[in-house]
Amino acid sequence: MTQLTSIGFDDLAIDQTASYSKTLTEADLVLFAATSGDVNPVHLDAEFAAGTVFGERIGHGMWLGALVSAAIATQLPGPGSVYRSQSLQFKQPVKLGDTATVTLTVTGLKARMKLVTLACSVTNQNGVVLAKGEADVIAPAAGGTLQAPDLPAITID
Amino acid sequence: MTQLTSIGFDDLAIDQTASYSKTLTEADLVLFAATSGDVNPVHLDAEFAAGTVFGERIGHGMWLGALVSAAIATQLPGPGSVYRSQSLQFKQPVKLGDTATVTLTVTGLKARMKLVTLACSVTNQNGVVLAKGEADVIAPAAGGTLQAPDLPAITID
Numbered sequence: 337m338t339q340l341t342s343i344g345f346d347d348l349a350i351d352q353t354a355s356y357s358k359t360l361t362e363a364d365l366v367l368f369a370a371t372s373g374d375v376n377p378v379h380l381d382a383e384f385a386a387g388t389v390f391g392e393r394i395g396h397g398m399w400l401g402a403l404v405s406a407a408i409a410t411q412l413p414g415p416g417s418v419y420r421s422q423s424l425q426f427k428q429p430v431k432l433g434d435t436a437t438v439t440l441t442v443t444g445l446k447a448r449m450k451l452v453t454l455a456c457s458v459t460n461q462n463g464v465v466l467a468k469g470e471a472d473v474i475a476p477a478a479g480g481t482l483q484a485p486d487l488p489a490i491t492i493d
Numbered sequence: 494m495t496q497l498t499s500i501g502f503d504d505l506a507i508d509q510t511a512s513y514s515k516t517l518t519e520a521d522l523v524l525f526a527a528t529s530g531d532v533n534p535v536h537l538d539a540e541f542a543a544g545t546v547f548g549e550r551i552g553h554g555m556w557l558g559a560l561v562s563a564a565i566a567t568q569l570p571g572p573g574s575v576y577r578s579q580s581l582q583f584k585q586p587v588k589l590g591d592t593a594t595v596t597l598t599v600t601g602l603k604a605r606m607k608l609v610t611l612a613c614s615v616t617n618q619n620g621v622v623l624a625k626g627e628a629d630v631i632a633p634a635a636g637g638t639l640q641a642p643d644l645p646a647i648t649i650d
Contacts, residue, residue, distance in 0.1 A: 368524075376497065405529065405555035489649070
């Protein structure tokens with residue numbers, strides 16, 4: 337079981353930050369291709385990708401968006417958040433084996449709607465910015481802790 | 494093999510549209526949880542989700558973003574596109590069994606950079622808007638057709 341902690345609106349403050357990291361494995365890339373349906377060979381075929389401007393297979397840009405959404409949903413504000421909007425600018429490709437780190441920073445708080453604005457940045461293990469953007473999220477009224485179910489085992493042939 | 498066709502910048506026109514549909518299966522939801530790391534029980538635990546405002550398990554909001562990115566990468570402009578930016582407003586939750594249809598419409602063309610602006614809308618099988626936004630994409634210089642590799646078989650226990 338994974339324990340997830342949410343932060344209630346009243347416990348959020350401007351400049352509060354959280355981070356979330358994930359390394360792009362072959363499995364992550366294949367699962368993103370499957371769930372989205374984006375089967376472009378630049379992501380899946382090493383020989384094809386070698387002939388592109390990237391020179392090697394790259395991850396899906398929106399996989400970085402998926403990590404940003406996971407950071408919001410699991411870290412800041414965490415479970416119970418309601419996603420309102422997200423902007424993303426894609427700066428550099430994410431490559432297999434890269435560790436992408438999402439950093440969220442609270443930049444706005446509107447108490448009436450419990451609306452939180454977050455600056456979102458995704459960097460790789462070398463500090464290169466892969467993507468950045470902004471999110472608007474409705475925070476949970478109160479914080480708390482819950483158990484996340486384990487995922488079923490996934491096997492890729 | 495899946496055949497993918499790209500549209501070169503010079504063959505794009507304002508108001509040109511394309512669409513892309515996917516039905517949210519249990520497998521898609523689990524694979525998105527795995528690749529993103531968002532294991533919130535509102536997505537994975539039916540009993541927990543029944544006690545939330547949604548009343549049932551919902552898909553991840555950013556799964557809709559993944560579909561938008563797949564629509565761009567496979568349909569309009571298709572393979573060879575370079576994703577520059579995406580905005581998304583999340584309007585309604587996507588539920589298991591929903592068929593989400595992404596509609597892309599060309600709203601801007603800047604020849605110097607081969608930059609295409611796309612209005613992006615995602616609706617469910619009842620015509621309800623689940624998400625909408627805008628994308629900026631650099632189109633391929635020329636169109637063409639290529640074969641996408643088949644994905645390996647994925648088994649979920």
